[in-house]
Amino acid sequence: GTIHVVNGPNLNLLGTREPAIYGRTTLADIEAMCRAACERHGISLVFGQSNHEGEMVEMIHRASGSLGVVLNAAAYTHTSVALADAIKAVGVTAIEVHLSNVFAREAFRHHSYISSVARGVICGFGAQGYRFAIDALAESRATTAA
């Protein structure tokens, strides 16, 4: 099986972007962590990032039929009906991830268009959240196969 990790706008700048909030971990570090987690489970990984909403829609389309999508939609979390519709359209399992605890931040970050179509939400655990999401997808695969 394959897991797709989809990252949204400005996450390419992790490491130097607002380090007080997002830490010094780069997106390449997160990719390496995700790759190690998938290897442990014997799962293939497709890891991507885009600053463009439509490209993210297409990344979700390409995840159709996979084990699931780990989605950090970044600011599009709070604005995008299109990303939520894409998840519904392909019927893929999605886990919403945020590095920061969005509920401890500005009120506009408290609403997510993704949450209602997601299997679950992980936020506030930094890069580890991606690993938790991969472990969850891998374990639910084992459950449904049994």
Ligand code: DQA
């Ligand atoms: C984020 C939280 C969003 O509110 C913000 O717009 C981001 C990153 C996070 O990972 O904490 O760009 O998704």
